Amino acid sequence: MHLQAILFILAKRSAHELLITRFSIYPTPPADNTTTGITEALFDNFKLFANFTSASYCPSNENSTVGSPITCSGTACPLVEANNVTSVIEFGGENDTTVSDIKGYCGIDPVRSLIVVAFAGSGNTIRNYLSDFAFVEIPYTDCNACWVHSGFATGWSERRSIVLAAVSTAILAHPNYSIVVTGHSIGAAVGTLAAVELRSLNYSVDTYTYGSPRVGNEAFADFVTSQAPAQGSNFRMTHVNDPVPQLPPTWIGYQHTSPEYWLSSGNDTTEDYGAQDVVVCEGVGDEGCNAGTGLVPIDGEAHNHYLGLIDVCQGPVSL
Template identity: 30%
Template sequence: MFSSSLVALLPLLSFTPRTLAAPVPLFGINLGEGSEATGNPTPISQSTITDDLLRPALFARTAYCPSSTLTDWSCGAPCNALPGVNVFTAGGDDGEIPFYYVASDPQTQTIVVAHEGTDPENFYSDLNDIKFSQVAINATRFPQAGSNVQVHDGFQETQGRTADTILSTVQSALASTGYTNVLVTGHSLGAAVASLDAAMLKMALPSNIEIGSVVFGLPRVGNQEWADLVGSLLPSFTHVTNQNDPVPRVPPRALSFVQPVGEAHITAVNNSTGDATMEECPGQENEVRAFRRAVV
């Protein structure tokens, strides 16, 4: 039985078939935050945590399960926590193509897209993260992006390997269910791919389809123009950061990477009760929250 609060998020984000290794600063580059916003973070209520963040976290966790166990939703505890889910497609090889799936969630009448995060034991997954170069965003998949939008080369390559399947499956799933809501989620590398998917789907699907994206441990995906694009396309976009997790600080600001708006930060977790406290951080790179993290 999982807690009804964000107490569940920490074990969910760390629970995978393997133990995930924490990234470290690379090549001696300073991973510091930016200073676009100086407003004070505000507390997030437990009801918001339960209603808006817990279910996406449960879906993000199931993306770590082998696709062979997702097609019939038989991956054990992660799947059992989300009864009634119907999977339209599941794939990936836990390497160059991380596990992913598209499913329907009857409880919320939503089509769910979820992507696996990085497996540090897998060479191809590591390569996806090591590439720090920015490239122009794919104009075919993101026709409204503009010529100045640039994104992480490896993240875009990874997203591109499943983009056509994701889009066509979501389109057919919406048609067959009659749903008008889509949730895109993932953790770590999966969060980066999910943010690209969310932007792609928003541009490709009819305007009456609501695209929501809640991701966890999101690394920086693109430049200032990318961060601005996410904010304008996806006003409800939320990326959850956990205390001193270094993943949201890579790739570094020194290479012109910027986080979008929508950070929800886990400030503390009571190890005895599991109760978590969170705050909403204004702006794209919140200076006040960054300072708090630096001095903890």
């Protein structure tokens, strides 16, 4: 079952609600709280961490021994390979028996002095998709009146112990390294929860996410947004009319963190962007930028193209 088919079913189920809310087939112009263009340094970071995220899809980065190089087939992660990134821990993939089968790794980048936790998105197993679309909320007890998506919370809870242990081990060995969490799709949502917990343990953590769905309610989005910059910065990228960042919908209470970095030009498969093409959208629950493009018509291709085909070396989908 492909992402586009599932989104189509969801859109049909929600047709009435879509008509009575601000979802539209006509794009909403960017609001006054937007600026165009980012620094070359930040854009380079977006490209680098897209490579780290792409590597999380690759079967070559499953069940490797500690210290093994992170490698990819084809053009998936040349920047990661050039930096001689090595593995601390890898999780998910073939033979995984968890409910959500969240796939990823923790790696060490000696060139950039980084400890990176990367999470793959939907597509490795049907269980990923089921976690994506379980729109049930559960309380998030670390902040007042916060709740989060139960499927994403389950995904994080199943990887929590090994990720926290890996980061602790890595920071003991490299106390001056910076910590970054990155991910795509459901991996971006799980990565957001991972970063928030790491920050609660007094780590400074930056996040770079690509095509993230909404993770929780407005109180949670405010909570995560307010952590920057003191506890680490949040860099959330969207691509033209990618439908996944428009889910779960706002009419059941979900909201996005701020800011959003929107690749607004080109089409659904455009990958060649520059720093000048990124629109920065400020404000929790901003209704412009990606949200203003509308959930209908559905275009799943935009979800896979983030400065490259981010899931290019994904293995076959299984149960």
